[in-house]
Amino acid sequence: MTTRIAVCGLAGRMGQxxxxxxLDSEDLELTAASERPGHEWLGRxxxxxxxxxxxxxxxxxxxxxxxxxxxxxxxxxxxxxxxxAASAAAGTAMVVGTTGMSGDQLAEFRSAVAPVAxxxxxxxxxxxxxxxxxxxxxxxxxxDDYDIEVVEAHHRHKVDAPSxxxxxxxxxxxxxxxxxxxxxxxxxxxxETGERTRREIGMHALRLGxxxxxxxxxxxxxxxxxxxxxxxxxxxxxxxxxLRAARFAAAAEPGLYDMGDVLGL
Ligand code: NAD
Numbered sequence: 001m002t003t004r005i006a007v008c009g010l011a012g013r014m015g016q017x018x019x020x021x022x023l024d025s026e027d028l029e030l031t032a033a034s035e036r037p038g039h040e041w042l043g044r045x046x047x048x049x050x051x052x053x054x055x056x057x058x059x060x061x062x063x064x065x066x067x068x069x070x071x072x073x074x075x076x077x078x079x080x081x082x083x084x085a086a087s088a089a090a091g092t093a094m095v096v097g098t099t100g101m102s103g104d105q106l107a108e109f110r111s112a113v114a115p116v117a118x119x120x121x122x123x124x125x126x127x128x129x130x131x132x133x134x135x136x137x138x139x140x141x142x143x144d145d146y147d148i149e150v151v152e153a154h155h156r157h158k159v160d161a162p163s164x165x166x167x168x169x170x171x172x173x174x175x176x177x178x179x180x181x182x183x184x185x186x187x188x189x190x191x192e193t194g195e196r197t198r199r200e201i202g203m204h205a206l207r208l209g210x211x212x213x214x215x216x217x218x219x220x221x222x223x224x225x226x227x228x229x230x231x232x233x234x235x236x237x238x239x240x241x242x243l244r245a246a247r248f249a250a251a252a253e254p255g256l257y258d259m260g261d262v263l264g265l
């Protein structure tokens with residue numbers, strides 16, 4: 001059975017990889033694509049802009065959700081809210097990887113997608129989702145004697161910090177020692193910070209070059225430290241996971257799912 005995929009923000013770094021991987025797959029078909037108003041690719045054929053020959057699908061400023069089984073969105077918070085409304089109105093499932101939504105935007109997003117199946121995850125890589133689980137287990141076993149710090153590095157174009165994945169890692173580590181991240185997170189350090197408190201979880205964001213994404217969780221006590229690290233070598237780690245999520249969403253009942261649900265973790 002073929003699953004029809006709509007890619008929002010096709011010209012983006014993730015959008016292009018999603019487009020190529022849909023075209024490379026045997027069970028997925030690219031049936032709709034969008035870009036922001038004013039983008040030079042608008043109105044052009046989605047296959048041609050990817051250098052893959054004509055598909056008869058032109059890029060539109062609003063996603064044609066009714067033409068697809070699953071809308072895949074890796075864009076901006078504002079665009080994703082519009083795409084969520086369009087998907088819900090058409091009864092089309094969604095896969096959303098956009099990060100950086102505010103609390104209000106998250107609430108609006110969750111209520112907009114309620115009528116459809118939606119997989120929403122800060123990181124669609126399979127190995128990273130395994131790491132989310134391992135990080136919590138490690139914190140639980142090591143306990144309060146170990147200081148926890150999260151360090152992430154991304155390409156220079158990333159507009160939000162810490163990354164959605166770093167936040168998820170820190171949340172899971174905090175959960176492993178019975179803490180709530182919002183009560184213990186310390187973002188970067190500067191000046192007369194005083195001695196580190198035992199319960200805080202430090203978070204640090206590097207921005208450089210073209211890194212697809214590097215995340216480490218450190219657990220340190222007297223005499224040793226442990227580093228659990230994930231290194232994304234290309235965006236295909238996220239795009240392939242998102243397409244796996246799209247196959248899941250196409251067959252799922254309405255509801256909000258996480259990548260952990262897709263992977264059965
Ligand atoms: P990008 O800037 O390269 O791509 C975003 C694209 O969306 C651009 O082409 C932009 O023109 C387009 N866009 C903006 N407004 C639009 C609109 N109204 N309609 C249609 N298209 C619109 O960014 P990117 O690196 O591809 O990342 C996109 C998002 O995905 C970010 O939030 C990033 O953090 C997130 N991301 C998530 C994961 C994950 O696994 N969850 C992985 C990588 C990136």
